[in-house]
Amino acid sequence: MADGQTRETARKPEDDALLSLRDITIGYGTKVIQSDVSLDVRRGSIFAIMGGSGCGKSTILRSMVGLLRPMSGKYSVDGDDYWSGPDSHRTALNRRFGVLFQSGALWSSMTVGENISLPLEMFTRLNKDMIRHLVEMKLGLVGLSHAIDLYPSEISGGMCKRAGLARAMALDPDVLFFDEPSAGLDPVTSARLDDLILTLRDGLGATIIIVSHELPSLFAIADDGIFLDARTKKPIAHGSPRDLRDHCTDPQVHAFMNREARTEPAGADTARKGQNANGK
Amino acid sequence: MTDHEPNSSPADHSSADSPPEWTVKSEANDTTLVVRGRWTIDDGATLSIPAGALTPSHAAAATQTLHVDVSGLGQWDSSLVSFLWTVKQAAAKANMAFDLAQLPDGVQRLFALLPAEPEPPAKHQQRPFAPLQTTGIIALDTLQEVGALTELGAETARGSIKALSGHGGMRLRDLFVNIFDAGPSALLIVSVVNFLIGAILAFVGAVQLRKFSADMYVANLVGIACVRELSAVMTAIIMAGRTGGAYAARIATMLGNEEIDALRVFGIPVSSYILLPSILSLMLMMPLLYLYGCGMSIIGGYVVATGMLPDVTGAGYLNQTLGAIDLHQFEFGFAKSIVFAIMIGLTSCQIGLSAGRSAADVGTAATRAVVVGIVGVIALDAVFAVIANILDI
Structure with missing residues (x-):
């Protein structure tokens, strides 16, 4: 199934797509990082952006939240062309987004609680007491209500990430973006984060885009996805991580999804095996 | 065999x-x-x-x-x-x-x-030697930098109007933290430097002026030089090295930490949350530090002059100083120090914002901010001197 969908231009926009990218090319300066990226994120789904290190997963995510203007292509949010119009247009659309950055990216000069209350103070008319209650609730959801008055430098990396998640949820966004949520977390914390993401999706009806190469969590939560290739700088497969693992015929995707170490051409591989066999 | x-x-x-x-x-x-x-x-x-x-x-x-x-x-x-x-x-x-x-x-x-043999080492990407192209790139980069700086200044100004009219924007606590950092914490170094500058001027002046029996004019020399030029310039240079470098490093670190990205995604203006408190605190503190620096340098001159020159009495020195400097000179120095503050604040924030994302980039940004700040202060001072000359202030 994955191979049938690699012709990007042949993909038709889906009716229930909340976010849709068409032939997006991104890069810095004149350096292209990924080209011809087309994808549709269905409402309420968990969409995974996969690929090896340095293939541009995070860059795609950065462009989807407005931090990097694509060199060409069209990106629409709920049918609205994201990159058209003035900055205020994007700011308005971004109100529907929440982003968890790789490092948590808490504002270091503010306490954990202030990190979450700042967007609420900026964009809502709630009074101080109500904001405090909301902040306590959001921190409670991620198990951090005790850390409300601590500074980011006083809590651990995993806690920063959870606090970052609470901040991403501050304004009850429709769409949550996660940039490598489980990187640097131990397996138990990581599994708990997966549960949390699933609960958020089910409880709040959020649509989730997740950049990751943490296979267990991808298999556990994602129900659609795209696989980017670093060498050809193009997407090479579409589909849910489980489907790609079981059915994708592309050797690179297969190797990635099944966690095989050797991805070189078959010839080099067997030659090495031959050498090893000689020794035994 | x-x-x-x-x-x-x-x-x-x-x-x-x-x-x-x-x-x-x-x-x-x-x-x-x-x-x-x-x-x-x-x-x-x-x-x-x-x-x-x-x-x-x-x-x-x-x-x-x-x-x-x-x-x-x-x-x-x-x-x-x-x-x-x-x-x-x-x-x-x-x-x-x-x-x-x-x-x-x-x-x-x-x-x-292991591969069959060592692979040839990858070459760094090198631009071919093209002087015209390089000049063009440098010129365009400079123009772009100036453009970015102007935009930043305009945004910050807009943010400050918003903040003054009470429509939110800046966190007052950030402003107080910055003010404390730029003001009271800098008092000691500003005192030492200005005191010594006043003392050195008095010393040099005393040796020369004694030859003409014009001992008392040491007070004029120290007073006018410090109030008009040296206190403003020295204080600005100290602040460029101390506060400008710190701003650039802090903002570059926030950039590498994705904190700036987080602000941008939320649509929270970076200019009012990060830049405004920084620049405003410099603008508020620098003129005060300048006034304080003037006092310190006059005291430095006083100590040396009364100690070295037998004919100069303490009361006489102070009286001569008061006669030599007038309010206009203070206004001139005061205005200069505000302009220096804006320049240092804006350039160091802009350098921080345009830095790369690695640890080395933070160091480079801090260095650049200090260098640009110091050179900028001296260049601006020269511009002021020319303007003052033309307007006969």
């Missing part, structure tokens, strides 16, 4: 604890490399086989195989692997097949990771 023994020793050959050594034995169709002893880096093992050590015994013979005899090999580490790798490359050159079968399992595994 020809033996090639560049590194043999008379010691017991079977001992696995002897120093590392190797020999090449050539027979009819086979060449054997014998490796003996303890091959560890600490033993100073040979790390490569000399060129020409491997030669097929019969030029006419078919492809020969190079075997390795490791029966006398003791302890080994990567030095053996390194040596054998060069042997493998030499064997390939001599058109011999290299038989790994006899080697210890660990060596074989490591060998499987």
